[in-house]
Amino acid sequence: MDKAKEKVQRFRAREQRILDAALELLLEHGEEKVTVEQIAEHVDIGKGTIYKHFISKTEIYMRLLMDYEKSLTERLKSAVAIAEQGDITVPARAYFESRMANPGKDRLFQRLEEKIITLNLASEMIAKLHDLRNSNAAALNRMFEKRMEQGLLKKVPPYFYYSTYWALVQGAVELYHSRSFADVIEDRAGLMAFIMDVGVHIGNLSHPRGSGEPPVKTPGPGID
């Protein structure tokens, strides 16, 4: 049935429009200030219709969260694949860039996730989210272990590396938004490059980092 297909398609399309609208409004107004009614208005549908697609407002947020995490994972996966064939800094850079591409968005999702966890809504979906997030750990671990065996990285449990790196990126995201730093930071791009440079050299043993070159343009050999 073409008609049925078409219907399903339109249904999906609208679902996406709801998600897009929600994200847009969330970014514009912040987590606490977006109402279901606003989303419906923005998509130009009735409020009730939203509940044909999602059982609750939380579910919309969860979907947004999953979608974001998926795109992050996607990008990281391909970066890891590249790293295995050569430049080991690629995943680190990819990850950093993915999250810093839109720090506002990144932070929004942090807050959303936190909120959902705190209020203990949708614990099942949160579990899935975490599974997804940890799915790359194995590949990364192998990478770090190899490097450690080669004596290029300080020997610590491999998760130290990505945990620390995550923390740094997380901090960079927060820094990006901090209003108390806003006045101080004149060269934001330079600072972000500096931070990334710190990140890709974590645990690095052999070479003194960034020996002279400007870190941004030719940022050392990386996590090697």
Added chain:
Amino acid sequence: MDKAKEKVQRFRAREQRILDAALELLLEHGEEKVTVEQIAEHVDIGKGTIYKHFISKTEIYMRLLMDYEKSLTERLKSAVAIAEQGDITVPARAYFESRMANPGKDRLFQRLEEKIITLNLASEMIAKLHDLRNSNAAALNRMFEKRMEQGLLKKVPPYFYYSTYWALVQGAVELYHSRSFADVIEDRAGLMAFIMDVGVHIGNLSHPRGSGEPPVKTPGPGID
């Protein structure tokens, strides 16, 4: 009059109890789930009494915020003083330890501050807060500049250092709470030490960091 003094003292004591209760509830239930009524109940006083001490819920939060920031500043100040006479890693460690002493609290205040700023409540007090926070910047800047002149640190604007360091600590705080990392991180203390070690060596030029020794126990000469 002893009586008058006593009265004032009791008043202050109650005020502190309100603040303590608010903090406790905030830590337990998160920012959005604490009501004025709950706080009052917890202190076992009437709802209206709260408003004898604070003009609004926001003011309670601001007080909490300021108190936390003050203790941070205090500690940092004395650490900077020590650093000027010798061990330059002291402020970094002090700052890290201060914030990581109770990461839940630290993160709570991040959220609180963000909320207050976003909703544009109490902009005056926020300004004060930021003043307080920036009050150490000059001392830190001088420290970094001296190090750079001595060729011990990579030459970048001095605020790059404390910004990056702030970001790392901020990330560590978030990491501490992340439920998706919770299962992975077996040696939390070790990880935190590792992160701090990364922190105190940011920009370090002369020595390869952590050359062999376990970073926690004898963590190299630090930011120098």
Added chain:
Amino acid sequence: MDKAKEKVQRFRAREQRILDAALELLLEHGEEKVTVEQIAEHVDIGKGTIYKHFISKTEIYMRLLMDYEKSLTERLKSAVAIAEQGDITVPARAYFESRMANPGKDRLFQRLEEKIITLNLASEMIAKLHDLRNSNAAALNRMFEKRMEQGLLKKVPPYFYYSTYWALVQGAVELYHSRSFADVIEDRAGLMAFIMDVGVHIGNLSHPRGSGEPPVKTPGPGID
């Protein structure tokens, strides 16, 4: 769609019921003692429903105010039209009767308006209200000026006439409610007629007023 129309109609009807209920309660209990909850109960709807129709309690009051003022203006307008063709006392009588038809209501709206102005709520709507109110001034002014030119009225700025007349009616409204006068006034209708007679002869130069005839039944030539 008949259905859509019907829905809209029902919506409007409910809105009117809310307004009616508000007015009724206001008249019964006074401005300060009517709560949104009471109104909702009286209409037998939920508290929140009220806010689907009006953004605030003040808006309900404003609507009531405007509706009243409109009916007053309406009546006055047609009376002025008549007056231009002949009996010049018509507007004065119409105005008096309109306001005295339900003095409680009239006074309620005075209080409401005052309150809204004092608290500086809805200043925009208040401006509209005043526009509406002043819209008849020009017509009245012309009337008075013509009379003055004909030597029938004492020469004063024309707004003296309607201001004074307004004051008299306003006073009559208050008199109507005054509990301290309540016991004294035996012939209320007679008194009101007497007051109106005073009103329509304000500034009158040519004829001694009410020369013998009972003022109510054949109330002299009036403002002419």
Added chain:
Amino acid sequence: MDKAKEKVQRFRAREQRILDAALELLLEHGEEKVTVEQIAEHVDIGKGTIYKHFISKTEIYMRLLMDYEKSLTERLKSAVAIAEQGDITVPARAYFESRMANPGKDRLFQRLEEKIITLNLASEMIAKLHDLRNSNAAALNRMFEKRMEQGLLKKVPPYFYYSTYWALVQGAVELYHSRSFADVIEDRAGLMAFIMDVGVHIGNLSHPRGSGEPPVKTPGPGID
């Protein structure tokens, strides 16, 4: 006991200060916006002390009301006495001037009285107030009756005269404050004089009112 006397005197003095403060604040901020705490602060005493003098906030208002009414009555009484010996317009003028001397005050008391009556507080004191108010009626009645017998005033129940006059003054007070008239009224003093002139000629039979002379400066023979 001199001491006891002194004490009583100080007590009375403070009572008056409370009343003065209440009135001042009431005039400044309006009926709804004055709290007991404000009054106490203004007198620089404790809130509880106020309740040593008055059993409730309402009682303060009642006292203010009575005092105002008494001063009005006082003035009217002496004016009536003068009128009996000669100029009959004196009471009318006195009354008008008393109330218009501070229209804000006058209106405040109207509102206060209304509020107290509506909320049915202090009905006993209200009765007393009304007694006081009506106490002059007899004297006034006699005056009007004499005039009517002399054929100088239209024959109506005598209370018609003072009721109407009260209404006019009442309206003038409201007019004075009306914000919608505020823009229109350029010559307020002139208008008030005009209204008073209308007032003193109510029911006047023999002479056409204000025959030529400017009403303010030599305002006709009055109510006769």
Added chain:
DNA sequence: TATGAATGAGGCTTCATTCAT
């Protein structure tokens, strides 16, 4: 199927009055 009117729990704040000190 889509709608949006209706709901009502729950949050923050105010203030007259009480009462222990």
Added chain:
DNA sequence: AATGAATGAAGCCTCATTCAT
């Protein structure tokens, strides 16, 4: 006698979700 901290009822408004049309 004076105080002022404490009280708590009461008011307004928001918004996720339901359900009749």
